[in-house]
Amino acid sequence: MRTFYRHVGQLVVAGFGGHSVPAELRALAREWDLGGVILFGRNVEEPEQVAELCFDAQALSQDVPIWVTVDQEGGRVARLRAPFTEWPSMAALGRVGDAGLVERFATALAGELSAVGVTLDFAPVLDVRHNEADAVIGDRALSSEPAEVGRLGRVIIETLQRNGVAACGKHFPGHGDARADSHKELPVIDQSSGQLRGTEMMPFRAAIAGDVAAVMTAHVLYPALDEERPATLSRGIIQDILRDEFGFQGLVVSDDLEMGAIVETRTVPQAAVGALSAGCDTLLVCGESVDRHAAVIEGVIHAVERGELAETCVEAALARQRRVKARFLGGQRSRRPLTGEALRERLGTSAHQAVADEIARA
Secondary structure, eight states: OOGGGGGGGGGEEEOOOSSSOOHHHHHHHHHHOOOEEEEOGGGOSOHHHHHHHHHHHHTTOSSSOOEEEEOEEETTEESOOTTSOOOOOHHHHHHHOOHHHHHHHHHHHHHHHHHHTOOEEOOOBOOOOSOTTOSSSGGGSSOSSHHHHHHHHHHHHHHHHHTTOEEEEEEETOOTTOOSOTTTSOOBOOOOHHHIIIIITHHHHHHHHTTOSEEEEOOOBOTTTOSSSOGGGOHIIIIIIIIIITOOOSEEEOOOTTSHHHHTTSOHHHHHHHHHHHTOSBEEEOSSOHHHHHHHHHHHHHHHHHTSSOHHHHHHHHHHHHHHHHHHHTTOOOOOOOOHHHHHTTSSOHHHHHHHHHHHHO
């Protein structure tokens, strides 16, 4: 057996159901290792339970720590609700345009995430807003001005990371002009290559300059860049543009591979192989089925055995996992989670609420 087979699970960030780590997911982690877990509202009961859950999830790691991740953007995309601070939308934050206020927001956000053991936040959204009423991106975007998205997004990234939480800019090369919902179907953005580079991709250059830990791909088709494959599965977009042209050396994370834009034409294991071939390092599989997580891992192994996936792609992805985790998780020591008043006094504080109120007033 090739040595990396034992650790292929490090490429997967898995969703699960319930308020504790399922026995089946523990067994999968023992057999193949695991890259991380992602929390949704279905996993959240109250702060002490979340802190204990994150602690238990971290114990799934073997020789490399695992990510404990969440989508905590603010506004309508926030998995942690009161008594955590409930933040206004990124559009509201962007309208203020004050880098100092953005920094205070991100400092408070990082403090609350760290308090319960979250180590990677799938934020900020770096998409450029084209229509605030849009149900997919809309008010999740900081601005309709690419330079402003990049400026404020970089402040969020650098502040989160300075306070111990890895950031992930999304959705490369830009989801803001999509009209369809990629959760249901494959959107198409028919901008020219020049337009995409001059608008949609500009904030990602700023994020890379800010040393962002991770970038998430878009399940969107960009015919000017790749006529056949959405960005998540396109080597021309991920390797040629994001890696080679933009010089990004961090983690490339797929958006959830169970979304309609992907599974309408392929299975999740097939998509996982395609994403790794394109240059992704982390496969986000957000559903509750541990059988599907196992099928993804087995699919990757079988693809290498059949010669459909280069072993070097897997090895490079594993190497980047280790490097980025060493940066953010290397100095961590396992500690019991905070409980009771010690935890509650770090969440939804009056100082944090004052920041939220200042954003909302704008």
